[in-house]
Amino acid sequence: MEEKKNLSTTYNPKEFEERIYKTWEEKKYFTPVVDKSKKPFTIMMPPPNITGKLHLGHALDNTMQDMLIRFKRMQGYCTLWLPGTDHASIATEVKVENELLKQGLVKKEMGREAFLDEVWKWAEEYKGTIRNQLKKLGVSCDFTREAFTMDENLNKAVRTVFVKLYNEGLIYQGNRITNWCPKCTTALSDAEIVYEEKEGSFWHINYPIADGSGFLEIATTRPETLLGDTAVAVNPNDDRFKHLIGKTLKLPLTDREIPVVGDEYVDIEFGTGAVKITPAHDPNDFEVGKRHNLPIIRVMDDHGVINELGGKYQGLDRYEARKQMVKDLEEQGLLVKVKPHTHNVGTHDRCNTVVEPIVSKQWYVKMESLAKPAIEVVKEGKTQIVPERFEKIYFNWMENIQDWCISRQLWWGHRIPVFYCNDCGNEMCEVDAPHKCSKCSSENIRQDEDVLDTWFSSALWPFSTLGWPEKTEDLDFFYPGNVLVTGYDIIFFWVARMIFSGLYNMKETPFETVLMHGIIRDANGVKMSKSLGNGVDPLEVIENFGADALRFMLVTGSTPGNDIRYIPEKVEAARNFANKMWNASRFVMMNLDKEVMEKYSDCKEYSLADKWILSEMNKLVKEVTDNMEKYELGIANQKVYDFMWTEFCDWYIELVKPVFFSDDEKAKGVVYNVLYTVLTTGLKLLHPAMPFITEEIYTTLTDGESIAISLWPEFKADEVDVKAVKDMDYIIEAIKGLRNLRAEMNVPPSRKAKVICYISDEAKDAFSAGIPYIEKLGSASEVEFIADKSLVPENAVSLIVKGGELFMPLLDLVDKDKELERLGKEKIKLEGEITRIEKKLSNQGFVAKAPAAVVESEKEKMAKYQEMLDAVLVRIEAFK
Incomplete structure (x- = not known):
């Protein structure tokens, strides 16, 4: 027989996360080939600025996108998640200028060309840094299509749009008040x-x-x-x-x-x-x-x-x-x-x-005619903003929009494609730099010194990244996109501008849905910032807990549009969940027998527990799929967590363990197949949030090439057994009740007790089928059914449960002689406490001098001790 594959003894994400990501890249799972037999599903990654490391906000934003793209990929869509970075004109220029000053180099003394050479070096370094950070996070985007807002093809798109707006009279120069930085000029x-x-x-x-x-x-x-x-x-x-x-x-x-x-x-x-x-x-x-x-x-x-x-x-x-x-x-x-x-x-x-x-001469875009269609597509539902409450903010800004100041007095950025003739003063706006003046043919030409506002180029991101203004296969297939995931803080600066730019240039809205998330705050609810020193480096969290734990914590704690708090204990809890999944999967793999599974692969002779877990799993598939479609990512994660931790690990595996050690081969075959089905389904549902651990378990457990390209589970209505679910609820509540009662009485699990069941007709089938589960998990020595409560032993302990009442003979739970000895000691101790307080309260000196609150406290103590003594006396009497 083939040797079983298994997981390593302990869960250590460092052992496999990097290896798995390299495999994904080598196999090109995230690089789509245009396939018109499939539906496209497109997400454009909001491009982070090339000014430093990614922060937790980026981690949240990209995890949410990754969940959606992995979900749709598994559903069979032709998915494109296109990554990239933004040149961030002023932020980058300030950063590089400050770095050069440390070396004794002054920007203006260097000159424009030499300074831009340094900025390009910076850009290349940080593009690589950001790319590696994203891979550490496990994002399944297509790095072969990675874009940068200063790439030549994107620069051409910027120039093309500027010239188009200019020629249509929508771009003009004017002297107006602008917000001006005297330091950065x-x-x-x-x-x-x-x-x-x-x-x-x-x-x-x-x-x-x-x-x-x-x-x-x-x-x-x-x-x-x-x-x-x-x-x-x-x-x-x-x-x-x-x-x-x-x-x-x-x-x-x-x-x-x-x-x-x-x-x-x-x-x-x-x-x-x-x-x-x-x-x-x-x-x-x-x-x-x-x-x-x-x-x-x-x-x-x-x-x-x-x-x-x-x-x-x-x-x-x-x-x-x-x-x-x-x-x-x-x-x-x-x-x-x-x-x-x-x-x-x-x-x-x-x-x-x-x-x-300050009043200054700047370039402006006339916004009134551009804003109107962008308002209409949201009103008509062609673009939906989730949550809906942000539509009001969008409309308020767009309906009161001012002309957009697009020029910046910087060197780094898209230079304005306007050219002046130094001889005749002619102004020319061209996509490609002219060699001579269109009016006097002079070659004495200079280009406008200003660059464009960073948002001008990022407004074109949904289509410039796909090759526009060229007519490319990608542009034809993947535009418009499906969803934009972004923080609510840039609804005006970016989201609105992408919508009106898409409508103006492509005649279609750039995305169907805008999913807004909040910002991440620290555990006290304070916004994270460098100055406060309360920021958290996501790479450090990944180093300590693994990418899956960080991802799961971030998304499970979020709801659309609301801020979330970063609480370290929640990351630890997420890692504990991963560890639980690892150990449960390892246990399952150690016990599966492929030959027995194959022999009974078509056998449907399910036990109550089998029917219950398969039904619950199917319900979970439906609910999680619905949640994902509605962008309720946190709710989806929580449901998978609850099911895998509680129903699967804590209940089903424990319920069927006796089968592993039985001689009933058929029962084993059925259980093995159910375990395999439920575990693989759970892994698939969990994969969008926790891609690394699910991949490692799935490829070890199954013959599948990768969970990333496996099919998303489908809901099977005919496999939901309503009666089995209801019956199992009876049994689970009964077992919980028995466990709680035994814990209250300090009865060790090793001490078995007879369970007598007085059950309604409606619940009889459930309790009959549940006998082995009550014996195994309720520590029952035997389970007996009675039709008359008078048959209950006189000293039995009672437990009211859904569907009836359970009884356990007291002597089954405790050793009579030892318990009488313990109760006797407890009685002496309590009588001593009562006598001590009685003496104190009968002392008139104490009562007269002590504060009223102290006297009252002593009286309350005595009443409590008396209550405890009465309970002990009742227990002693029960043993006689």
């Missing part, structure tokens, strides 16, 4: 700004009315912007200031006069009711300025330094200028007061510099 997107509560001040300043009739008091948190004021606004309905509208004020610290304008933007109840208007340095002021045709005076340069329009403050940093101006205002008697004020301040998330809103 670039415009920023909202995604790159972190708002922090900071202690600041409200400076109250008097602006003299030009006709000498008094002052108008304003309050500001940024007095340095006063130099760029072009008006003061009041609400036209404010009776205090109506008479001032149309008058002029002398702008302090300057020689200019500015008008008072009426605008309902001003909140009558807030501050002084008068607001300084600085259109070049505040987004709200910019809009007020447009309504009143106010001049725009920018008084800071790109570094946050006061420029030539700032008079004597020219050359001062914005905060130095603030100090000097406040001092000067005080000296001139115009500073009314300074009030402490806590407010949210925007800082650049990469360099922690406070962001400065």
Whole structure:
């Protein structure tokens, strides 16, 4: 007979995880070949930034995607999960610039070309790092199709879209307020700004009315912007200031006069009711300025330094200028007061510099016509957002969308494909760089210095990665995708932009479903961050517990759209589950006999336990499949966990163990086949969440090539035996009750007791079939059925169960002489305690001096001891 394969004695994921992944890659299980006889199922991996290691958020995001893609692969779909990385313009540029500074190299001194050479080296290194980390996690994506947002074909897609939008008048240049980082000297997107509560001040300043009739008091948190004021606004309905509208004020610290304008933007109840208007340095002021045709005076340069329009403050940093101006205002008697004020301040998330809103010339995309169809596809259900509550956030943003600032003053990124003729000033927008001017034929041409916002290229990710703008086989077959899995925090920056970009360029929404998950917090519910030092490296967790344990913990603790807490004990619990599966599988393999299995492979002479476990397994297949289809991944995992740990390991294996040691070959053959069926099915259901351990067990247990390409179990309604499930419920509850009762009485498992059953007609079949199980797991010496309760021995212990009542003779449970001896000692001890307390309470000195609470406590103790003594006396009497 062929020698049995078996698992190693102990579960050690380090022994097989890396080996298994290499095998998967070698066999190309995750590299799909377009097969039009199959349905496609496509997921595009949200590309992590090439700025460092993956974190737990990436681990959660990729585990969820991996669960879905493995599930669909096993269901027979032609699955593509396309991985890749994002160049992350500003984040990467800041990182590389800081690394070079440590070597004494300054970006601007190096020049653009030399600096970009260094960034490409960084990109290649970190793309490899991220790829290896993903493999450690066990992701089943197709690395042969791996994409990078700066790849030439993706760059061509970016240029093509830009030119198309430009030619249709949807891209334009304009001077508008942008969030500006004075340190990195670039415009920023909202995604790159972190708002922090900071202690600041409200400076109250008097602006003299030009006709000498008094002052108008304003309050500001940024007095340095006063130099760029072009008006003061009041609400036209404010009776205090109506008479001032149309008058002029002398702008302090300057020689200019500015008008008072009426605008309902001003909140009558807030501050002084008068607001300084600085259109070049505040987004709200910019809009007020447009309504009143106010001049725009920018008084800071790109570094946050006061420029030539700032008079004597020219050359001062914005905060130095603030100090000097406040001092000067005080000296001139115009500073009314300074009030402490806590407010949210925007800082650049990469360099922690406070962001400065500044008017600058940038490239913009007109969003109104692009947003409308993107709103419609969600309203019509062509793209569903899960959970549905996030649709409101999506609609709110899209319906109030502003034109998108897409230019960045950086070197790393997709350079804007606009070219200028230095001789005639002609502007050309071309996919490929022109060699000469289209107007004057001059070859003296330069390209726009700016690069595109990172989100511009990632908005094209669902189709640029498939070869667009070329008409490729992949693009035709795998677009549109099926599901996007991502965190709820980038619904605006990425999800919305992919939807309108897909509709604009491909005429189809890029995915059917957007599955939103939350962020991972620490055990106390605090968001993980480097500054707090509460982050967790997923590779360290994998090193200590294995990838399967981390994956299982992350997804089982998640529900769509909700944050989850990382609790180390839960990872340990997941590893304990893996260990339980390993040991149970090892036990099964050691006892299976292939020849006997084959001989009785068609035998259906099932015991109650067999029928029950097969029914429960089938129900599990249906429920888990439904949960997976509904993206209830955590619920699916929990159900498999409960079934494999409890029903399979703790109950079924224990229930059928006696068969292993019997002489009934047929019974063995049936049990072996049921064990094999249930274990392999459970492994398949568990595989999406725990791919490594299920692969190792499956390939050791079966002749299958790999569980990754095995077929997903199908629900078989005809194999659900409702009566067997109900009958087994009777037996399991009875066994649990017997075990609990024995534990309460400190009866060792080795001491057998007769079980007398007084059972309803409905439950009789169940208890009759369950006799061997009650004997084995309920420690019964024998099981007897009675029709009349008067036949129950007088001193029997009673147990009410579903379907009737069970009795065990007391003398079967305990040794009479030993128990009487033990009860006698307990009686003496309790009587002693009662006597001690009686003496204390009869002592008038104690009662008079002791606090009432102490006296009451002693009385309660005595009542408790008396209750215990009464119970002991009843037990003693029962033995007489």
